[in-house]
Amino acid sequence: MGLALPLRQLGRHLRDWRLRASMSLEEAAKLLEVGPTTLHRAEKGKNTRIKSYFVERACQLYGVPPGIKDGLVGLAKQASTGALWWHAYGDVIPKDFDxxxxxxxxxxxxxxxxxxxxxxxxxxxxxxxxxxxxxxxxxxxxxxxxxxxxxxxxxxxxxxxxxxxxxxxxxxxxxxxxxxxxxxxxxxxxxxxxxxxxxxxxxxxxxxxxxxxxxxxxxxxxxxxxxxxxxxxxxxxxxxxxxxxxxxxxxxxxxxxxxxxxxxxxxxxxxxxxxxxxxxxxxxxxxxxxxxxx
Incomplete structure (x- = not known):
């Protein structure tokens, strides 16, 4: 099971960027080809894991800048390790993504x-x-x-x-x-x-x-x-x-x-x-x- 902390942090950013794009939960879910409940759980950090390609698609849809997108993908990868979560500066999660x-x-x-x-x-x-x-x-x-x-x-x-x-x-x-x-x-x-x-x-x-x-x-x-x-x-x-x-x-x-x-x-x-x-x-x-x- 992935760690809850990076999943919640990732979910916060996904919701924030969806709102910046002026998309409702239902609209975004349809364009991402998932159910509204699935997207809602992802934004709440309640999924046991989340695929990197889903995060990449969401970032593309919401217009997330490349540097921040890399950070969000890094969070998804980090969440899947199941180990203690170390945020080593400049490693999986980009240095400026604090x-x-x-x-x-x-x-x-x-x-x-x-x-x-x-x-x-x-x-x-x-x-x-x-x-x-x-x-x-x-x-x-x-x-x-x-x-x-x-x-x-x-x-x-x-x-x-x-x-x-x-x-x-x-x-x-x-x-x-x-x-x-x-x-x-x-x-x-x-x-x-x-x-x-x-x-x-x-x-x-x-x-x-x-x-x-x-x-x-x-x-x-x-x-x-x-x-x-x-x-x-x-x-x-x-x-x-x-x-x-x-x-x-x-x-x-x-x-x-x-x-x-x-x-x-x-x-x-x-x-x-x-x-x-x-x-x-x-x-x-x-x-x-x-x-x-x-």
Whole structure:
């Protein structure tokens, strides 16, 4: 049986491109020579597998650009493997077809632990630009700007005025101390987090101080648990745990795996500073950076 996650992700894109083409489910199904129920199941990610040639035909019908079409076909191929789904950058799924961003955009709640970096959804443009220039040193300034803009668009899910996603995040104190860009960049970054937290009640931000050690007795990597429902008893789509590694992204769907990271997060959160204490620490460290700039 293929993996549910890539099938659901594929289904979202197929439905989105059908709607962009202004086609009803019945019209598209007829042109694709399948029943409306079959197409509906494909768009919901409820088929056990989906053929690559069907995806190619759908992309042609909906006018999907070649680069995105290759990504969708890659999702179909990945879903048929039945193994842990690794999104190795630039492999089966094209590099610019970012699966995680698609999942993130659909999430209603994100629970995240970031020990060494400011989370992407809270990064300032200057902080992100400093990272981007280090990651892709051979790129042009225009390409750096494009990557920074992608981050800005991602942040819309928690900053929008209508039904923003909830963000529950713990940041390791090391993320405050590792200088990205310059002391001035860090000061602005930390003050921005204080401001965003104050203006958006859907954002819960805490810092795990050095003195808290390793809650649960082990050092945890950065991870995110994405929730797609409204905490109903029977969610249509189960949560997913995502781990970003040097060679790609690892997506965990099994209930036991998601529970493991959820429980680890709670241990980390319980050992962290309270939200008011976190705001005080962020303000204090920001002042320290500002003094270094004088």
């Amino acid at each position: 699966v995680y961003v698609g999942l993130e955009a659909c999430a209603r709640r994100l629970v995240s632990y970031q020990p060494n970096l400011i989370p992407g959804l809270l990064q300032s443009a200057d902080y992100d630009r400093a990272l981007v220039e280090r990651i892709w040193p051979e790129s042009t300034p225009a390409e750096w700007d494009r990557r920074v803009q992608i981050k800005v668009h991602r942040q819309h899910i928690i900053l929008r005025g209508v039904e923003p996603a909830r963000l529950d995040v713990v940041i390791g104190e090391g993320a405050l101390r590792h200088v990205v860009g310059s002391p001035a960049t860090m000061a602005k970054q930390l003050r921005r987090m204080v401001e965003v937290s104050a203006l958006h009640p859907n954002i819960s931000l805490r810092v795990l101080p050095f003195e808290a050690g390793f809650p649960g007795g082990s050092a945890m990597p950065a991870f995110v648990v994405l929730h797609f429902d409204d905490d109903s008893n029977e969610p249509e789509e189960p949560p997913v745990a995502f781990l970003e590694l040097a060679v790609g992204g690892m997506y965990l769907e099994k209930e036991d795996d998601v529970r493991f990271y959820t429980e680890k997060y709670q241990l980390i959160k319980d050992a962290s500073l309270t939200e008011p204490e976190t705001m005080n620490l962020l303000t204090r460290v920001a002042k320290e950076y500002e003094q270094r700039e004088r």
